[in-house]
Amino acid sequence: MNKTSKTHDSYLRPGMSMTGKWHHKRYTIIRKLGNGAIGSVYLCDAGGKKAALKISDKGSSITMEVNVLKSLGKVQGKSLGPYLLDVDDWVTPQGQTFSFYVMEYIQGRTLPEFMKQHGQEWIGVFLMQLLDDLEALHQSGWVFGDLKVDNLLVTSAPTRLRWIDVGGTTQIGRAIKEYTEFYDRGYWGLGSRKAEPSYDLFALVMVFLSVYYPNHFQKGSNPQATLFKKVNDIKAIHPYSQCLKKALIGKYRTSKEMKQEISAVIYDLQQRKLVSGKRKQQNPSYAVESVGFLLIALGYYLSSLIIP
Amino acid sequence: MKKGTLKQILLITDGCSNKGEDPAATAALAYQQGITVNVIGILEDDQTEDPEGLQEVEEIALSGGGVSQLVYKQALSQTVQMVTKQAMTQTLQGFVNMELKQILGKEQTIEDLDPEKRGEIMEVVEDLGETSDLEVLVLIDTSASMHDKLPTVKEALMDLSISLNSRVGRNRFAIYNFPGKRKDIDKVLDWSPKLDSMSSVFPKLTSGGITPTGPAIREAMYQFGKKSLLRSFRKDHEQDVENA
Incomplete structure (x- = not known):
């Protein structure tokens, strides 16, 4: 919205390093992962480990997201969102400040x-x-x-x-x-x-x-x-x-x-699968049994004919 | 902190003003009275992102202490609610910054604090945004070129009402259109807590190429009631006394 200042995207290039203003941690940009409603997410190298870095010119929005990530981190026994690793500001050589946070890099398919x-x-x-x-x-x-x-x-x-x-x-x-x-x-x-x-x-x-x-x-x-x-x-x-x-x-x-x-639906589906599976397995034995019964019945019938 | 009422004018237009005083000036005047002016410029489908005649949009919002956005008709709903909420946060952040300066002295703003403290303060800002009362006066340009955009505008306003009424704080909305039949602006909907009471049709469109944006903002400012203007003046006055 502010035309005179450049966005963070025009500063960040793969291979570039940036150091936080407050915590002095160093991150090397690997590539861009995507654009969100606020800011962009980059894949970066944080001390030999891969991490995702979200940066934006809307500092207040970044702060609010960090607040959420922090409280999600407190939900016991579940990793609901990505882990939060760092929150900091980056001052460009030109003197412009951008807020960013670094989080766990989650790799996967959509x-x-x-x-x-x-x-x-x-x-x-x-x-x-x-x-x-x-x-x-x-x-x-x-x-x-x-x-x-x-x-x-x-x-x-x-x-x-x-x-x-x-x-x-x-x-x-x-x-x-x-x-x-x-x-x-x-x-x-x-x-x-x-x-x-x-x-x-x-x-x-x-x-x-x-x-x-x-x-x-x-x-x-x-x-x-x-x-x-x-x-x-x-x-x-x-x-x-x-x-x-x-x-x-x-x-x-x-x-x-x-x-x-x-x-309940899943349980039901499993049961049905199980039953139909059994039926398929049982089919040959049913046939053998019924043929057997028929033979026995035929034997009785014949023997009743012979022995009056 | 006492929770006040946030006042906003939301101007929806698709062109440049061509009658009366400079809209940026009247917007600045409104801002001084504690009313934020937000502007949404609607683009034609064949227009680029930086069209002629809509530069004014950013200028009005800047001097009105608000937020501006150019947008195609299709994205209007989301933009209207985003702009309104952003402006609320911006205004509240402004208040908080003022308080910070009083407490910390110097030229301290939220951005000068370390990220942890900033987080705590943003929580307060968010709390205020959720709970404070809000008055929005929607000012719609109904000059001829807006004709085919009005149904979308209406839909967007209903949507805004859904969003804002999901908050804890109370809301009041009013809708005015300009140019009016005889005056600079005409009332479409008087102050009400919801927008679903909106009349089914916007008033007949005024033909001709007059777009008196400046006078419209000035008139809109007075619709917030002279009483509240007086009250905000008094509050300022009290603060001065306290400072002294």
Whole structure:
């Protein structure tokens, strides 16, 4: 917005080193990873280790994100967002100051990429993982807010869905800080933008719809009907469609409620698979048995003919 | 800290003013009265990001202590709420900076503190942004060229209402359009807590090429009520006494 000053992007080049103003740590830029709503993220080398560095000319926004990362770090036993490694300012040789923070570099594939390769059976797993993490987040008093495909990565060994951008994370009861229209229930006319667990559950469903509709779709005259139809149209999420629809219209007050129903569906699916599997195995023995019974019956019949 | 009411004018336009005083000057006047002026310039689909006739947009917001953004029609909803919230943070940060100067003396601002302290202060700013009351006067340019953009503007304002009413603090909105039939501005919607009460259609568009942005901002300023102007004046006065 300020035309006279240059943005950070025009200063940072691969191979360049920068040192923080307050903590004096040194980072070497490797390459740019992407642009966010505020600032850009670079892959950098921090003392021999790879890390992600987010820098912006909006200092206050960086500070707010750091606050979120710090409080997420306090959620026990879960690594919800990336670990925060450092917060500092960088003063350019020209004297301009940019705020930045350094966090764990999470490497992985996007959700649609992963699903294309590894198939549908992961839907249930990811649903459960996300609901698990959301439950922990909600219990510590926060709502993710800007939950979307772009803010998630699938890491390997172990395969896990990680959150890479927590900039929209908002305290429960406040107004959602950052959102993306397609994933926002306010945009679809299905609720407010107040930070409550059900806000995230709506976005969660939209994440899975985004996997199957990468170009998204229009609201139409009846947004709820549009969404329900889109859910119905995808065979892969069919087993979960009732749960997903309930989440869309805000029927679940907590992630736990949704998780219980999803896990019931998964259990049911497993059972059905198990039963049908058994049936397939049993088929040959059934045949042998029934042939055996027939032979015995025939024997009795013949013997009854011979011995009157 | 006592929680006051934040006052904003949100000007939505697609062109340059061509009648009356310089809008940047009236915006500066409004800012002095404690009203922030934000400006959103709507671009035509075939316009580039830096079109002629919209340079004014940044100037008005700068002297009005607010935020400006040029945007294509499609992205209007998100921009309107982003600009409003950014301006709130900016205003509150300004207050906090003023307090800091009083406490720390010198030319200390938030940026001069180390990142840890800054974090704590931003938490306070965020708290204030969430809980303080807000008055937004939306000032819509309804000159002929805006015709096909008005449905989008309406949608964006409804969306703004959803966003702001998700906050803890209270809101009041009013909508005015300019040029008015006889006056510089006409009332579309009187102060109300929500925008879904918005009349289904904007008033008939005024034809002709008059865009009196400057006078419109001046008139808009008075819609916040003379009472509140007086009160903010008194508050300033009290502060001076305290300082003395």
